[in-house]
Amino acid sequence: xxxxxxxxxxxxxxxxxxxxxxxxxxxxxxxxxxxxxxxxxxxxxxxxxxxxxxxxxxxxxxxxxxxxxxxxxxxxxxxxxxxxxxxxxxxxxxxxxxxxxxxxxxxxxxxxxxxxxxxxxxxxxxxxxxxxxxxxxxxxxxxxxxxxxxxxxxxxxxxxxxxxxxxxxxxxxxxxxxxxxxxxxxxxxx
Amino acid sequence: xxxxxxxxxxxxxxxxxxxxxxxxxxxxxxxxxxxxxxxxxxxxxxxxxxxxxxxxxxxxxxxxxxxxxxxxxxxxxxxxxxxxxxxxxxxxxxxxxxxxxxxxxxxxxxxxxxxxxxxxxxxxxxxxxxxxxxxxxxxxxxxxxxxxx
Numbered sequence: 001x002x003x004x005x006x007x008x009x010x011x012x013x014x015x016x017x018x019x020x021x022x023x024x025x026x027x028x029x030x031x032x033x034x035x036x037x038x039x040x041x042x043x044x045x046x047x048x049x050x051x052x053x054x055x056x057x058x059x060x061x062x063x064x065x066x067x068x069x070x071x072x073x074x075x076x077x078x079x080x081x082x083x084x085x086x087x088x089x090x091x092x093x094x095x096x097x098x099x100x101x102x103x104x105x106x107x108x109x110x111x112x113x114x115x116x117x118x119x120x121x122x123x124x125x126x127x128x129x130x131x132x133x134x135x136x137x138x139x140x141x142x143x144x145x146x147x148x149x150x151x152x153x154x155x156x157x158x159x160x161x162x163x164x165x166x167x168x169x170x171x172x173x174x175x176x177x178x179x180x181x182x183x184x185x186x187x188x189x190x
Numbered sequence: 191x192x193x194x195x196x197x198x199x200x201x202x203x204x205x206x207x208x209x210x211x212x213x214x215x216x217x218x219x220x221x222x223x224x225x226x227x228x229x230x231x232x233x234x235x236x237x238x239x240x241x242x243x244x245x246x247x248x249x250x251x252x253x254x255x256x257x258x259x260x261x262x263x264x265x266x267x268x269x270x271x272x273x274x275x276x277x278x279x280x281x282x283x284x285x286x287x288x289x290x291x292x293x294x295x296x297x298x299x300x301x302x303x304x305x306x307x308x309x310x311x312x313x314x315x316x317x318x319x320x321x322x323x324x325x326x327x328x329x330x331x332x333x334x335x336x337x338x339x
Contacts, residue, residue, distance in 0.1 A: 029240055030238075032283045033281060034281065035277065035278055035279065035280070035281045036279075102250060140254055143254075144254055144255075144279060145279060146279070147237070147279040147280045147281070148251075149237040149238045149251050149280075150249075150250075150251060
């Protein structure tokens with residue numbers, strides 16, 4: 001009896017530890033649950049990236065299911081993601097860009113809007129344009145309120161303007177199937 | 191993977207001194223505010239980097255959070271208010287002191303359970319009496335002794 005437990009106990013401990021560590025191999029340490037889930041998008045008043053006379057507020061999300069994609073021309077992964085986003089757009093998905101610039105340092109740097117627009121035009125000209133329009137997060141305030149840690153990140157927003165999914169990293173066919181497809185269809189049907 | 195690559199590239203860029211030469215200088219009205227700022231930037235965790243506080247990190251998000259902390263401190267917000275502000279946006283992850291809830295309670299319980307288990311094991315092994323000698327064996331031994339005489 002005692003001999004068996006001496007053998008079994010360490011074995012159980014070992015297997016438990018092995019399973020725990022094995023899971024760790026596949027977990028994404030940057031993934032953590034968004035505190036914003038099922039809450040409305042934080043209020044904002046921000047200009048359109050291409051035409052700064054147009055301003056957007058949370059009103060723009062009401063009435064349709066939106067994919068809000070955080071990106072920038074300086075972001076390498078975004079460039080990889082954009083062609084797939086364009087496919088999604090062609091499938092009828094409503095994709096809105098939340099653009100922020102890395103070089104605009106609210107405290108020090110100055111970069112003209114015209115320069116940013118030129119860079120964006122050039123980039124989207126190369127890669128294709130998946131965006132219905134781009135919201136220009138001039139000082140990255142909305143990004144901060146949304147809990148954005150970098151780019152690319154994507155928010156799935158329902159018809160009431162509530163955040164239903166926050167994805168950190170790029171969207172590719174695998175991520176779309178695993179994470180977005182089911183909940184997207186659900187939201188469309190609502 | 192691409193993201194990791196992008197991140198390491200950005201990281202390399204940040205390392206080279208010429209790219210980000212701007213030094214942040216924050217001015218405070220009172221010493222208490224300045225102390226609060228430096229304490230908070232040490233206790234708040236950079237959401238982008240794995241284990242750096244926002245004072246330590248060069249990531250853009252860390253700079254943005256530092257600026258936000260500065261702004262909130264200057265508005266006269268208390269320590270708890272600022273921590274709550276950050277938690278509302280970046281979750282419990284952003285603060286180094288985890289809250290006690292159903293998932294994290296094990297961090298406190300497990301060590302206690304291990305110590306208790308250890309104590310139980312030690313106490314039990316002490317209570318066990320030495321093995322009672324076998325009568326037959328004793329007799330055999332005595333016989334041997336007898337024979338030796």
